[in-house]
Amino acid sequence: xxxxxxxxxxxxxxxxxxxxxxxxxxxxxxxxxxxxxxxxxxxxxxxxxxxxxxxxxxxxxxxxxxxxxxxxxxxxxxxxxxxxxxxxxxxxxxxxxxxxxxxxxxxxxxxxxxxxxxxxxxxxxxxxxxxxxxxxxxxxxxxxxxxxxxxxxxxxxxxxxxxxxxxxxxxxxxxxxxxxxxxxxxxxxxxxxxxxxxxxxxxxx
Amino acid sequence: xxxxxxxxxxxxxxxxxxxxxxxxxxxxxxxxxxxxxxxxxxxxxxxxxxxxxxxxxxxxxxxxxxxxxxxxxxxxxxxxxxxxxxxxxxxxxxxxxxxxxxxxxxxxxxxxxxxxxxxxxxxxxxxxxxxxxxxxxxxxxxxxxxxxxxxxxxxxxxxxxxxxxxxxxxxxxxxxxxxxxxxxxxxxxxxxxxxxxxxxxxxxx
Numbered sequence: 001x002x003x004x005x006x007x008x009x010x011x012x013x014x015x016x017x018x019x020x021x022x023x024x025x026x027x028x029x030x031x032x033x034x035x036x037x038x039x040x041x042x043x044x045x046x047x048x049x050x051x052x053x054x055x056x057x058x059x060x061x062x063x064x065x066x067x068x069x070x071x072x073x074x075x076x077x078x079x080x081x082x083x084x085x086x087x088x089x090x091x092x093x094x095x096x097x098x099x100x101x102x103x104x105x106x107x108x109x110x111x112x113x114x115x116x117x118x119x120x121x122x123x124x125x126x127x128x129x130x131x132x133x134x135x136x137x138x139x140x141x142x143x144x145x146x147x148x149x150x151x152x153x154x155x156x157x158x159x160x161x162x163x164x165x166x167x168x169x170x171x172x173x174x175x176x177x178x179x180x181x182x183x184x185x186x187x188x189x190x191x192x193x194x195x196x197x198x199x200x201x202x203x204x205x
Numbered sequence: 206x207x208x209x210x211x212x213x214x215x216x217x218x219x220x221x222x223x224x225x226x227x228x229x230x231x232x233x234x235x236x237x238x239x240x241x242x243x244x245x246x247x248x249x250x251x252x253x254x255x256x257x258x259x260x261x262x263x264x265x266x267x268x269x270x271x272x273x274x275x276x277x278x279x280x281x282x283x284x285x286x287x288x289x290x291x292x293x294x295x296x297x298x299x300x301x302x303x304x305x306x307x308x309x310x311x312x313x314x315x316x317x318x319x320x321x322x323x324x325x326x327x328x329x330x331x332x333x334x335x336x337x338x339x340x341x342x343x344x345x346x347x348x349x350x351x352x353x354x355x356x357x358x359x360x361x362x363x364x365x366x367x368x369x370x371x372x373x374x375x376x377x378x379x380x381x382x383x384x385x386x387x388x389x390x391x392x393x394x395x396x397x398x399x400x401x402x403x404x405x406x407x408x409x410x
Binding site: 192 | 218220223243244246281283288296302352377396398403404405406
């Protein structure tokens with residue numbers, strides 16, 4: 001069934017999961033599509049339709065078991081395991097990502113970080129020693145890492161991307177402010193703050 | 206015309222602008238919807254349809270003038286001015302955002318940053334002195350700041366949001382890993398890396 005679910009639905013599932021995790025942490029046991037929708041600025045019909053791609057998770061009138069639904073979403077999103085992640089670019093943002101304990105706790109463990117600046121290579125950040133970018137391809141291949149985060153300047157992003165893809169990376173979170181070219185099978189998400197901010201300033205005056 | 210353009214179209218415009226900026230920096234004068242589509246993993250028809258909401262920007266067969274189209278998109282997105290931005294949360298990520306010169310160069314200038322940790326208040330980061338969160342509401346009102354970035358832990362995010370909205374903020378970029386509740390007129394974009402990563406791990410095995 002997987003491949004037939006529209007990507008726009010997949011994009012919303014982590015948002016539902018985040019809301020469910022929050023409810024779970026607050027000790028809420030049961031919720032409804034309406035309550036989730038109110039929390040997320042979405043609609044109950046949308047949430048029910050999105051979830052229906054994957055089965056029956058609640059009964060009409062009784063709502064969803066928060067813990068059960070969260071567990072199912074984690075399973076669907078492959079978020080019920082820990083992914084090893086490689087980080088490229090050990091500037092301020094890279095440091096913040098390495099030090100962000102929440103990322104590791106939520107299933108993404110940065111296991112290697114690379115930079116091409118000799119002043120950064122060899123430095124310890126958290127549990128990580130920054131490595132020379134020259135060893136990146138080999139290290140990713142050896143560890144079979146599938147997930148990467150790019151936090152390098154724009155002009156370096158495509159070159160880094162090409163190496164990552166060649167080394168076997170399948171999913172890239174790109175913080176640099178340019179679109180990167182990848183083969184069709186490779187997933188990219190953009191986290192450039194300016195792009196995100198510009199989605200909102202359209203509505204401001 | 207503004208309000209009638211679907212939000213999904215608005216969400217794509219900054220991505221087009223980012224690609225055009227990149228072409229402009231490379232000295233490319235003319236592009237086509239097909240070339241843009243190839244760069245972005247989109248379709249030429251989609252790009253033409255999206256742009257058609259705002260007028261005629263190119264002629265069949267001659268393509269788009271990169272500089273002109275970029276300028277028009279900046280105008281449409283209100284990205285042809287500098288927005289004053291307030292940052293809440295001066296941890297590692299907050300520091301990285303303040304120090305990110307690219308954000309300011311591309312139209313978003315962080316003019317004030319707040320934290321409730323006494324050890325952080327008063328510290329200088331780049332050109333900014335971290336201020337006590339208690340003064341946040343007053344400062345935002347006085348400066349009429351409309352754009353905010355939240356980089357606080359999950360449990361603090363809703364409280365901060367309520368203050369921001371009360372102070373007149375209209376657009377929030379939220380790095381904390383929870384959905385925040387805002388009135389309908391307020392825009393929110395989510396930049397939590399785990400949510401973005403989970404949109405891709407669905408496709409991995």
